[in-house]
Amino acid sequence: xxxxxxxxxxxxxxxxxxxxxxxxxxxxxxxxxxxxDK
Amino acid sequence: xxxVKNENWGSRIGLILAMAGNAVGLGNFLRFPVQAVQNGGGAxxxxxxxxxxxxxxxxxxxxxxxxxxxxxYGHHSSPFxxxxxxxxxxxxxxxxxxxxxxxGVAAYYxxxxxxxxxxxxxxxxGWFHGKSEMEILNHFDSYTGMQSHFLGIPNEALLFFxxxxxxxxxxxxxxxxxxxKMAKVGMPLLIFFAIxxxxxxxxxxxxxxxxxxxxxxxxxxxWTPQFDSLLSPKVWLAAAGQIFFTLSVGMGTIHCYASxxxxxxDVALNAITTGFTNEFVEIVLGSMIVVPIAAGFxxxxxxxxxxxxxxxxxxxxxxxxNWGLILGSVSGLFWFGLLFFAGITSSLAxxxxxxxxxxxxxxxxxxxxxxxxxxxxxxxxLPTVLFYNQGVFSEYDYWAGTVSLVIFALLExxxxxWVFGMKRGWEEITLGADIRIPQxxxxxxxxxxxxxxxxxxxxxxxxxxxxxxxGALKSLFNGNGWSLDSSSMIQQIMNKGLHEQLLLAxxxxxxxxxxxxxxxxxxxxxxxxxxxxxSLLVFFAQKKHKTKxxxxxx
Numbered sequence: 327x328x329x330x331x332x333x334x335x336x337x338x339x340x341x342x343x344x345x346x347x348x349x350x351x352x353x354x355x356x357x358x359x360x361x362x363d364k
Numbered sequence: 365x366x367x368v369k370n371e372n373w374g375s376r377i378g379l380i381l382a383m384a385g386n387a388v389g390l391g392n393f394l395r396f397p398v399q400a401v402q403n404g405g406g407a408x409x410x411x412x413x414x415x416x417x418x419x420x421x422x423x424x425x426x427x428x429x430x431x432x433x434x435x436x437y438g439h440h441s442s443p444f445x446x447x448x449x450x451x452x453x454x455x456x457x458x459x460x461x462x463x464x465x466x467x468g469v470a471a472y473y474x475x476x477x478x479x480x481x482x483x484x485x486x487x488x489x490g491w492f493h494g495k496s497e498m499e500i501l502n503h504f505d506s507y508t509g510m511q512s513h514f515l516g517i518p519n520e521a522l523l524f525f526x527x528x529x530x531x532x533x534x535x536x537x538x539x540x541x542x543x544x545k546m547a548k549v550g551m552p553l554l555i556f557f558a559i560x561x562x563x564x565x566x567x568x569x570x571x572x573x574x575x576x577x578x579x580x581x582x583x584x585x586x587w588t589p590q591f592d593s594l595l596s597p598k599v600w601l602a603a604a605g606q607i608f609f610t611l612s613v614g615m616g617t618i619h620c621y622a623s624x625x626x627x628x629x630d631v632a633l634n635a636i637t638t639g640f641t642n643e644f645v646e647i648v649l650g651s652m653i654v655v656p657i658a659a660g661f662x663x664x665x666x667x668x669x670x671x672x673x674x675x676x677x678x679x680x681x682x683x684x685x686n687w688g689l690i691l692g693s694v695s696g697l698f699w700f701g702l703l704f705f706a707g708i709t710s711s712l713a714x715x716x717x718x719x720x721x722x723x724x725x726x727x728x729x730x731x732x733x734x735x736x737x738x739x740x741x742x743x744x745x746l747p748t749v750l751f752y753n754q755g756v757f758s759e760y761d762y763w764a765g766t767v768s769l770v771i772f773a774l775l776e777x778x779x780x781x782w783v784f785g786m787k788r789g790w791e792e793i794t795l796g797a798d799i800r801i802p803q804x805x806x807x808x809x810x811x812x813x814x815x816x817x818x819x820x821x822x823x824x825x826x827x828x829x830x831x832x833x834x835g836a837l838k839s840l841f842n843g844n845g846w847s848l849d850s851s852s853m854i855q856q857i858m859n860k861g862l863h864e865q866l867l868l869a870x871x872x873x874x875x876x877x878x879x880x881x882x883x884x885x886x887x888x889x890x891x892x893x894x895x896x897x898x899s900l901l902v903f904f905a906q907k908k909h910k911t912k913x914x915x916x917x918x
Contacts, residue, residue, distance in 0.1 A: 327580045331587040334406045338413075339648045346644040349637040353380055356633070356798050 371540060372624055378544035380637055383621055385547040385709025387612045387642040388554070390476060392650040392706065394673045396606060397586065400651065401671055403602045404593025405586055409647070411594065411603035415816070416643065419604060422805060422813045423613040423773060424635040426780050429792040431622025432631055440623040440720035442616035443902045446776070449784045456902050458779070461772035462616020463721055464895045466714035467737075468764025469615070471745035472757050473714070474532065477707035478524035479507070479677055480700045482514065487696025492681040493689050500682045504674070508752045525749050526742070532708065533738030536715040537731040540624060543712050550705035557702035558649040564687070564695060565657040574686045575660040582659025582667060586651060597833040601823045604816060609766075610646055611639060614773030617713040620720055632797035653699070657683055676703065715741075725905035744894065747887060754880045759887040762856065770824065774817045781810040827852035859884065 373379040400408045434445025442462020446455040486492060492500060506512045507521055514520040535542040570578040593599050608614065622631070654675065659667055661683050670679075676699075684695040715737045722728035722736065748757040780789050790806050828836030829847040840846050848854055850861035859881055866877045 327584040328588060330589065331406060331584050334409075334589055335583065335587040338406075338409055342640065342643050342647050346637075346640040349633065349640050350380075352633060352798065353376060353637050356376075356630075 372626055373540060374544050380634060381547040381551045382543050383638040384641040385551050386617050386713035387638060388645045389706050389710040390703055391610055392646040394676050396646045396650045397655045398671050399602055399606045400586055403599040404590045406589035407591050407593050411600045415604045415607040418808055419813050419816050420607045420611050421636055421639055422809045424639050425793045427613060427618035428622045428631040428635040431619040432625050433792055435623030436627045440620050440724055441717045442619045445619050446779055449779060455779055457899055458775045460898045460902055461768055462619055463717045463898050465615050465764055465768045466717050467740055467894060468760055468891055470711050470714040470741045472748040472760040473711055474528050474741055474745055475525055475748050477711055478528040480704040480707055481528060482524040484697050484700035484704060487700055488693055490689055490693050492685050497682045501678050504678045521749055529738050529742050532711050533734050535712055537734040539730045547709055550709050554702045554705040557698035560698050562652040565653060568660055577660050577663050579656035579660035581664060582656035585664055586655045598831045604820050611642060614769035616717045620717040628796040630796050630798040631793055632801050633799045661686060751883050754883045756883055756887045759884050763891055770821045777814045786810045825853040
């Protein structure tokens with residue numbers, strides 16, 4: 327695999343993965359707040 | 365106003381998974397890699413991500429906020445959610461799109477879903493083992509041509525279509541709890557199956573298991589950015605279209621799901637999380653299965669010429685079989701299993717707007733409303749099953765699953781940011797927000813997103829010949845006019861492509877094309893009838909509310 331394609335693939339896939347995990351973490355960590363609303 | 369219901373999602377993660385399940389569909393694994401391959405490889409990701417930021421995310425926020433707003437007044441279907449935002453009756457009829465598209469899409473989508481179920485069972489039973497590529501291709505033709513049998517039962521396509529509709533109806537009859545449970549099981553399984561296939565596909569070296577090439581050449585081809593493609597309007601339109609369809613916006617399903625949230629529950633973080641979860645499945649997993657596996661066995665030339673939606677069924681079972689009976693069967697089960705879960709979590713979402721509409725406006729019970737959904741989808745879907753090869757399926761996909769979505773999204777944006785008002789709209793989006801949304805998104809929602817959608821719609825109406833925009837513009841400025849492609853909406857309405865074929869055809873071929881035109885026109889009449897029928901129900905529901913309000917006043 328050429329280095330430009332590899333760099334491009336890893337940087338985009340890693341960014342999307344990290345952001346998704348961060349957002350899911352934020353949702354799960356605010357679970358307590360959501361339960362308190364009930 | 366209808367009676368305010370107290371039904372809510374059981375948990376926040378259940379809502380996120382149900383919404384993500386709605387967005388994640390067959391297109392994440394089948395449409396995205398094809399679009400990327402055909403539109404600049406790795407460079408396609410640039411317009412794709414730009415469109416995600418300025419069209420996808422804003423539309424998600426708008427639809428979530430509209431849904432939660434309507435839910436506050438006891439409305440869970442687009443016609444009355446939109447009616448709650450502005451008193452003018454027209455919006456209720458615009459909202460009809462939010463039920464119509466779901467029924468229209470569910471009718472043919474359930475059919476593809478049924479293929480995945482049948483192919484899963486055939487894979488795990490080892491039926492594909494030892495079959496040649498041609499035999500597997502022929503099986504697909506005989507399946508869609510209503511000639512295949514399953515365990516001696518004839519009409520396999522119809523059998524599985526009925527099973528899938530019954531399954532959807534059964535889960536929908538259980539309401540939000542059933543959908544939430546399905547999403548909580550289906551989404552993690554889908555991700556697990558996909559990871560398994562990615563690892564298996566990429567670890568298959570050239571020379572092993574009949575693989576002629578290294579699968580990484582597929583990724584190399586898919587991810588090498590061809591930056592010159594960024595100058596082509598076609599690539600930008602393809603990216604906008606992909607973002608639009610992958611997020612399941614413009615359908616009314618998000619309105620419906622969000623209407624069951626608590627009145628002050630977060631919209632901002634929830635919406636963006638489901639958007640990114642969908643992108644994770646599409647960019648990270650969706651791009652890593654079909655292309656590298658197919659490239660490993662069939663080479664890049666095959667990818668360039670043959671990669672398409674149908675390859676998932678026509679070619680993949682043959683490729684998996686190269687891994688041996690056990691691994692091949694398990695991989696087949698996982699591949700069609702992940703497509704099945706991607707499909708069912710989306711088709712369930714398509715059932716809810718109709719069910720909620722009957723519950724809210726006519727006081728129907730969940731179960732009875734679910735049964736009517738199953739019946740309508742069966743009746744409307746039957747022509748796609750019986751006349752798949754005559755273009756009925758594609759006709760439904762074009763009008764109900766493509767054109768209607770763009771029109772509806774554009775109109776709902778106008779309602780939200782211009783009629784309801786951006787100030788109130790922004791307050792709705794940020795109410796109870798767990799994250800801070802940059803203020804410039806207010807500008808994006810008001811101006812940029814509708815403009816982009818407008819361009820996508822216009823581009824679909826007047827697609828130039830060969831999708832060559834620069835050439836068409838040059839020709840226009842040189843006074844040579846604008847020549848339309850047969851895929852443009854205008855030519856589609858006129859059945860231009862088919863009429864051209866008719867001119868050249870003779871004998872049996874002529875009769876076949878004539879029949880195809882009749883069936884396609886019939887499919888259009890059916891879809892228009894469904895739209896008219898729902899509009900009539902909205903009219904009666906509206907009348908019922910008026911009478912009720914007058915009685916209360918007296």
